[in-house]
Amino acid sequence: MLNITAPYVLDCRTPPQGGMKAVVQRVISASVAVDGKVISQIGKGLLVLVGVDRYDQATDSSFIIKKILGAKLFPGDNDSGPWKRSVMDVEGEVLCVSQFTLFANFKGMKPDFHESMPGSSSRSFYSSFLEEIRRSYVADRIKDGEFGAMMQVSLVNDGPVTVTFESRDKAISSTSEPTATNGRSGQTREKDEHARLKALKKAELEQRTMDNARWKAEARAMADLERKGDVQAGGTDTAPRTEESSGSNVDQR
Known part of the structure; x- marks a missing residue:
């Protein structure tokens, strides 16, 4: 019989890909409260629910940020069209709320969240996400909820307009406007x-x-x-x- 003293492992599989998610809503106003107290609020802009995949990397975060800030979700001036300007173009605000439940899987009736990044790692990743999106725009126009807290989120959806972005799409992303x-x-x-x-x-x-x-x-x-x-x-x-x-x-x- 063949005696191999060292483990023989040949793993040619590609590494798992991240799948960061963002649910983006165009709002007239939005706010986040914890224990009945409002901790963050915005006027005209975007409310973004952010979910972090367990395999996400910096490139996933950068892709999502580019989509959030660049998506043409606002109308142009003088009725020039409904999808002409981004949140940056209208100088709007962005309220980000961490949302691991975006990765819910159901086997039966009970949700499972094993695809989301574990708490300690996701806290650090989400903080880096906030730092990057603030650097990419105007820092004081980026607001945040409270990571890991039970939050009450209120909003007035304008339209309604709601879109979703996933970093899995970055390999085949198109530059066409919405x-x-x-x-x-x-x-x-x-x-x-x-x-x-x-x-x-x-x-x-x-x-x-x-x-x-x-x-x-x-x-x-x-x-x-x-x-x-x-x-x-x-x-x-x-x-x-x-x-x-x-x-x-x-x-x-």
């Missing part, structure tokens, strides 16, 4: 979404194909090593038998 959901622009949005989903499925299929090829290569490598070990072991076992046979012939003579 479009309305009616008329010809609505058809364009549907085509863009169809193309996005098609590209995502293609990427997933390619990844699975690559993973299968890598695992097959690993299996072949292990099989080759085992065969070499069997040959070596077989050679060692047959040598003494040859000597014994020769010795027996000499004695017979």
